[in-house]
Amino acid sequence: MAKLLMKGNEAIAESAIRSGCRFFFGYPITPQNQIPEYMSKRMPQIGGTFLQAESEVSAINMVYGASGSGARVMTSSSGPGISLKQEGISYLAGAQLPCVIVNIMRGGPGLGSIQPSQGDYFQSTRGGGHGDYRVPVLAPSSVSEAVSLTQRAFDLADQYRTPVILLGDGMIGQMMEPVDLPDQPDQPAAPSAPSKPWAATGWDGSRPRSIINSLYIDPSALERHNTMLQDKFAEIAKNEVAYSSEHTDDADLIIIAYGTVARIARSAIRAARASGIKVGMIRPITLWPFPSEPIARAARTAKAFLTVEMSAGQMVDDARLAVGGLKPVYFYGRTGGMVPAVRDVLARIKEAV
Amino acid sequence: MPTLTIQSDLCKGCGLCVDVCPKKVLGFDPSSLNAKGYRPASVLAPDACVACAFCARMCPDCCITVER
Amino acid sequence: MSIVFSKPLSLTDNVLTYCPGCTHGIIHRLVAEAIDDLGVQSQTIGVAPVGCAVFAYNFFAVDMLQAAHGRAPAVATGVKRVHPDKIVFTYQGDGDLASIGMAEIMHAAARGEKITTIFVNNAIYGMTGGQMAPTTLVGQVTTTSPYGRSEELTGKPIRVSEIISQLDGTAYAARVSAHDPKHVMEAKKAIRKAFETQRGGAGFSMVEVLSTCPTNWGMTPIEALKWVATDMVPYYPLGVYKDLSKGAA
Numbered sequence: 319m320a321k322l323l324m325k326g327n328e329a330i331a332e333s334a335i336r337s338g339c340r341f342f343f344g345y346p347i348t349p350q351n352q353i354p355e356y357m358s359k360r361m362p363q364i365g366g367t368f369l370q371a372e373s374e375v376s377a378i379n380m381v382y383g384a385s386g387s388g389a390r391v392m393t394s395s396s397g398p399g400i401s402l403k404q405e406g407i408s409y410l411a412g413a414q415l416p417c418v419i420v421n422i423m424r425g426g427p428g429l430g431s432i433q434p435s436q437g438d439y440f441q442s443t444r445g446g447g448h449g450d451y452r453v454p455v456l457a458p459s460s461v462s463e464a465v466s467l468t469q470r471a472f473d474l475a476d477q478y479r480t481p482v483i484l485l486g487d488g489m490i491g492q493m494m495e496p497v498d499l500p501d502q503p504d505q506p507a508a509p510s511a512p513s514k515p516w517a518a519t520g521w522d523g524s525r526p527r528s529i530i531n532s533l534y535i536d537p538s539a540l541e542r543h544n545t546m547l548q549d550k551f552a553e554i555a556k557n558e559v560a561y562s563s564e565h566t567d568d569a570d571l572i573i574i575a576y577g578t579v580a581r582i583a584r585s586a587i588r589a590a591r592a593s594g595i596k597v598g599m600i601r602p603i604t605l606w607p608f609p610s611e612p613i614a615r616a617a618r619t620a621k622a623f624l625t626v627e628m629s630a631g632q633m634v635d636d637a638r639l640a641v642g643g644l645k646p647v648y649f650y651g652r653t654g655g656m657v658p659a660v661r662d663v664l665a666r667i668k669e670a671v
Numbered sequence: 672m673p674t675l676t677i678q679s680d681l682c683k684g685c686g687l688c689v690d691v692c693p694k695k696v697l698g699f700d701p702s703s704l705n706a707k708g709y710r711p712a713s714v715l716a717p718d719a720c721v722a723c724a725f726c727a728r729m730c731p732d733c734c735i736t737v738e739r
Numbered sequence: 740m741s742i743v744f745s746k747p748l749s750l751t752d753n754v755l756t757y758c759p760g761c762t763h764g765i766i767h768r769l770v771a772e773a774i775d776d777l778g779v780q781s782q783t784i785g786v787a788p789v790g791c792a793v794f795a796y797n798f799f800a801v802d803m804l805q806a807a808h809g810r811a812p813a814v815a816t817g818v819k820r821v822h823p824d825k826i827v828f829t830y831q832g833d834g835d836l837a838s839i840g841m842a843e844i845m846h847a848a849a850r851g852e853k854i855t856t857i858f859v860n861n862a863i864y865g866m867t868g869g870q871m872a873p874t875t876l877v878g879q880v881t882t883t884s885p886y887g888r889s890e891e892l893t894g895k896p897i898r899v900s901e902i903i904s905q906l907d908g909t910a911y912a913a914r915v916s917a918h919d920p921k922h923v924m925e926a927k928k929a930i931r932k933a934f935e936t937q938r939g940g941a942g943f944s945m946v947e948v949l950s951t952c953p954t955n956w957g958m959t960p961i962e963a964l965k966w967v968a969t970d971m972v973p974y975y976p977l978g979v980y981k982d983l984s985k986g987a988a
Contacts, residue, residue: 341820367820371813372846379810379843383817386804387784391817409807518802518818520825522781529796530804674740685760685953685960691920709759725920727744731764732755737744 321498326461327352327394327491329499330420330484331360333468334392336500339418340366341391343380345373345399348432349488350422353394374399378406378419385415386530388517390472394420396488397438398429400446407481408447411547412532416475418468419453420484422491423628425655433655434488436577439632442483443606450544452551454558455483455605457576461495467603469500476512478554485605487628489578489657554607561609562601563616565591569598571671572616574637575626576602579658583626586663597667605633610640623647624670626663628656646670673722674738675714679703681734682711688726688735694719697726747771749780753797760960762917762950763791763859767798769923769948770830770857773931774801777938783826784818786811788840790832791865799830809840812847815854826937828855833874834864837897844903844945851908851942855933858899861950862971869955873897876974881955896974900947904980910942912980916949918967922977929979936984949975 324332331353334342342361344354354370361368371377377393384391395403400421410417423438425431445451454474458464464486471482518528534540565587566572575583580601590597600616602609617623622645625634634649641647650666652658675696682705689697689712698715705711711734714720727735749771757763774780780801787795789808796803806814811829819827836844836858847854863881864870871884874896878887888896904912911933915926926948933944949971951963958966 341817343817369816369820372842375810376813376816376843376846379807379813380817380820382806382810383786383804383814383819384821385817386814387818387821389821405807406810413805518784518804519822520782520784521800521802527800528802531796533793533805673743681754683759687760687960687964690961690964722743724744728920728923729765731757731759731761733746733750733764733768735744736742736746738740739743 321496323494324461324497325352325492325494326464326486327422328356329461329465329497330468331356332499333465334418334472335360335364335366337390337469337472339390339392339472340364341384341389342366342368343371343377343384343391343393345371345377345395347396347399349424349491350394350396350420352491353420374402375405378403381417382406382410382413382415385410385417386413386518388514388519392418392420394422396422396424397426397435400438400441404447407453408445408449408451409532410481411445411451411453412449413530414479415481415530416479417481418471418475418484419481420486423485423487425653431655432488434578434628434657435653435655436487436579436628437632437653438485439605439627439629442485443608443636451547452606453481453483454554454607455485457485457603457605458490459577459580459601461490461493462497464490465497465499474558478550480550485577487578558604559607559609559611560603561612562603563612564599564601566598566600566616566620568596570596570621571624571667572620573597573599573624573626574602574613574633575599576605576633579626579628582658582660583663585660586667589660589664590667595667595671608636608640610636613637613640614642617641617644620645622670624666625649626658626666627651628658629653673720675717675720675726676736677712677714678734679705679711681732682709683707683732684709684711685731686712687729687731688712691725691729693723693725694721696720747775749774749800751798751800755798756794757791758954760951760953760963765917765923766857766859766926766948766950767795769927769930770828771799772927773934776931777934779826779934782824783828784822786815786818786827786829788829788831788835790835792830792832792859793866795830809835809838810843811835811840812843812852812854812856816847816852819852819854823853826855826934828857828934830857831859832865833858833860833862833872837873837899845906848903848906848943848945849908851910853937853940854943855937856945857930858945858947859950860899860947860975861952862896863952863955865952865955876970898975900945900980903945908943909945909981910983911936911944914947914949914975914977914980916967916972916977918949918951918964932984939985941984
């Protein structure tokens with residue numbers, strides 16, 4: 319393993335390639351452009367396919383076709399483009415197709431700004447498109463974590479036959495940090511992903527016909543399909559929660575923050591502890607499934623919680639559901655591409671205790 | 672001699688085959704209904720068939736087999 | 740006795756769910772015959788649209804993907820990029836292809852995507868109950884043009900084959916009709932040619948097939964066939980609009 323200094327977006331792209339992703343379909347939008355740009359350079363070198371689609375709508379449907387054909391495939395975008403992809407994500411979830419969708423969040427609503435934001439939390443963690451579904455959402459807080467979570471995303475996608483969202487913010491995408499990339503020599507063929515007997519590969523009569531589909535016109539059949547999907551989501555929720563706890567054992571106040579904001583919170587916690595305030599942090603790594611259980615456990619000993627977000631208050635709803643009214647859950651957030659400052663977080667910590 | 676076979680259970684009685692047949696081989700038997708409630712096309716004048724297969728080519732439900 | 744005509748192998752035994760007299764069934768059969776004739780059933784992957792043909796995956800005896808409304812060419816692009824050695828086709832109606840899916844079909848053609856599109860134009864939205872389509876003729880009454888399609892309000896119908904044939908990525912484009920045996924035979928030739936064009940790697944291929952909707956046109960099946968000939972063909976001229984395949988003049 320060699321340490322490399324890489325930009326978040328490029329590290330995600332390279333990590334995808336080393337995870338066996340050989341197909342990428344995307345459309346330009348700031349602040350994620352280095353992902354398609356990197357893919358356009360790398361894919362031809364390794365016998366993969368990069369294709370710039372005519373829209374995010376087309377890109378996600380190309381993902382649907384490639385995934386339905388059995389390939390490891392990825393797309394990436396940012397808020398406005400992710401909104402366009404929601405139709406396809408719903409179809410992917412309904413048809414149970416594995417893929418990885420990267421959202422490098424920017425300020426919204428509407429065209430918003432190109433600066434970092436976490437305003438797509440609701441959209442990501444609630445499914446985002448029409449119908450009853452959830453998709454795993456992984457939220458890296460550093461470039462090196464973005465690398466490992468990209469690999470995790472592909473594995474989860476294949477294991478559960480589901481789209482997986484890698485949810486970064488513009489800061490994660492744009493900053494440079496040293497990363498350890500898993501050794502994976504360039505090779506023409508994709509590393510072995512799990513076998514996909516359900517994929518459309520051409521029917522020679524030796525297996526049932528592969529039909530990639532989300533239509534169940536008979537209501538009882540659709541309910542059975544939904545029940546099966548819900549069972550799968552319950553399984554994911556049971557097995558795949560990831561989070562990190564920092565200084566929570568003796569904490570009076572626990573900050574809940576993810577992504578870039580967790581790093582700002584960490585600095586604020588250090589400063590607070592230096593002045594004798596016992597603050598800890600629970601950092602969700604999976605936003606869905608949300609680490610409700612560890613937060614509920616912490617609510618027995620902590621006196622209060624503070625969620626810090628680059629949004630007008632989205633994850634705070636999940637935190638309050640987890641705490642269940644047992645303790646107060648405060649919120650501090652900035653929007654529009656504004657990033658919370660350490661001193662402001664520290665001020666909120668002092669207000670809360 | 673040409674033989675026309677109509678899978679009556681698949682026929683929706685649209686009449687395209689009846690209309691296109693140049694030899695008036697096909698028609699509707701007023702006493703015949705299939706399980707779906709359609710009146711299927713019937714071979715009324717088998718001897719006139721010349722196996723042109725126009726009927727089968729125009730059948731939207733693939734219910735006609737033509738043999739010679 | 741020898742068989743002159745029977746159902747192609749590339750159609751399943753499932754009962755076609757189209758209305759009586761709807762020519763979708765004929766067009767399905769022509770596609771299946773082309774697949775049989777070329778001996779590529781095990782090498783073919785199809786993409787079904789949203790519309791009356793949404794259940795096409797039940798009828799073609801090949802691996803199939805069902806696509807979101809209008810997105811079949813993008814889905815087919817994903818399939819073809821993974822399986823460049825396979826024959827990949829989309830089967831789309833006029834609402835799916837010429838309205839909501841205009842971007843996808845244009846760009847698939849422009850890229851010279853080596854897929855084949857079967858475009859069924861019956862000048863109306865069938866599945867949703869007879870609303871106006873981008874291909875609805877001026878004056879044609881539908882449930883959303885109850886006074887007849889107004890050119891002032893909605894312009895004139897889109898002639899897709901003419902537009903598609905202008906794109907450099909298109910190797911083959913033809914408009915055919917399914918309204919009588921002679922035209923059905925011509926349609927069969929065109930569909931086969933489109934698949935051969937794909938196999939030869941020349942680029943994108945499309946066959947537009949004029950089709951009927953007796954139910955939503957409010958006609959008998961036989962009246963509907965006649966209406967194709969008298970009203971649709973004059974606005975949508977039949978013929979091969981482009982042929983860049985090997986051996987073409």
